[in-house]
Amino acid sequence: GWGYAATNGPDKWGENFPIANGPRQSPIDIVPGETAFDAALKALTLKYDPSTSIDILNNGHSVQVTFADDTDSSTLTGGPISGKYRLKQFHFHWGASDDKGSEHTVAGTKYPAELHLVHWNTKYPSFGDAASQGDGLAVVGVFLEIGADNPQLQKLLDAFDGIKAKSTQTSFANYDPSTLLPGCLDYWTYDGSLTTPPLLESVTWIVCKESISVSPAQMGKFRSLLFSGDGEAPCCMMDNYRPPQPLKGRKVRASFK
Numbered sequence: 001g002w003g004y005a006a007t008n009g010p011d012k013w014g015e016n017f018p019i020a021n022g023p024r025q026s027p028i029d030i031v032p033g034e035t036a037f038d039a040a041l042k043a044l045t046l047k048y049d050p051s052t053s054i055d056i057l058n059n060g061h062s063v064q065v066t067f068a069d070d071t072d073s074s075t076l077t078g079g080p081i082s083g084k085y086r087l088k089q090f091h092f093h094w095g096a097s098d099d100k101g102s103e104h105t106v107a108g109t110k111y112p113a114e115l116h117l118v119h120w121n122t123k124y125p126s127f128g129d130a131a132s133q134g135d136g137l138a139v140v141g142v143f144l145e146i147g148a149d150n151p152q153l154q155k156l157l158d159a160f161d162g163i164k165a166k167s168t169q170t171s172f173a174n175y176d177p178s179t180l181l182p183g184c185l186d187y188w189t190y191d192g193s194l195t196t197p198p199l200l201e202s203v204t205w206i207v208c209k210e211s212i213s214v215s216p217a218q219m220g221k222f223r224s225l226l227f228s229g230d231g232e233a234p235c236c237m238m239d240n241y242r243p244p245q246p247l248k249g250r251k252v253r254a255s256f257k
């Protein structure tokens with residue numbers, strides 16, 4: 001299957017997923033001087049209910065926290081989207097060292113990690129249906145920047161010991177992902193895709209301008225997870241990011257001046 005190694009990584013994904021070379025692929029390099037402020041863009045409204053968090057999973061590509069999405073308890077509204085989108089999961093992308101790891105870049109700057117909160121449009125009956133529609137998904141991206149220890153992140157990292165290997169998971173209840181959001185929710189937005197196979201072009205991307213902090217030791221904890229399964233030769237989970245893709249004429253709008 002696909003991964004991030006030289007043999008099955010981003011340069012090879014087009015062999016099984018031809019949309020990899022499509023017109024609205026993600027991530028992209030965001031160049032602030034080339035974005036357009038859009039006064040019509042609304043503020044983001046993220047309403048998350050901690051009781052909807054279910055479990056934390058090493059899915060072999062990232063660490064993912066999954067949420068119950070059978071009711072409108074944890075939703076995204078406002079921002080560039082119309083209607084209501086439900087939170088399905090959040091996960092991260094990170095590097096082998098602190099000088100890389102994010103998927104989106106800002107005028108070429110790479111951050112050590114990037115958080116993705118994946119939501120689906122409730123005008124469709126399920127996540128799977130939404131994922132195949134041009135307006136089906138909305139992913140909020142938050143950059144992690146090296147700085148002080150982040151206590152909210154630490155709750156997550158403390159659960160990693162039970163999910164080191166691929167396809168392991170443990171219950172992870174009462175976690176409020178809004179504690180991972182920056183204080184200011186100014187954002188850039190553009191039409192894009194999933195950044196992992198199946199690379200579906202169904203994502204409205206909402207990338208926060210402000211980052212949250214992560215300490216070097218906390219970054220080390222992310223890198224202690226494994227791509228490999230129990231009983232396989234251990235392979236540290238790192239550099240699980242796709243590099244920026246061609247903009248192909250797309251406009252990036254800013255919610256702020």
Ligand SMILES: O=C(Nc1cc(S(=O)(=O)[N+](=O)[O-])cc([N+](=O)[O-])c1O)Nc1c(F)c(F)c(F)c(F)c1F
Pocket residue numbers: 059061062063064091116118127128131132139193194195196197198200203
């Ligand atoms: O659920 C998905 N979550 C997901 C997205 C991204 S993402 O980086 O592409 N993203 O959008 O943030 C990264 C990771 N991850 O763990 O690294 C993920 O687990 N992907 C996904 C899928 F697996 C399918 F088989 C499918 F049919 C579909 F529609 C999907 F959308």
Ligand SMILES: [Zn+2]
Pocket residue numbers: 091092093116195
């Ligand atoms: Zn992602």
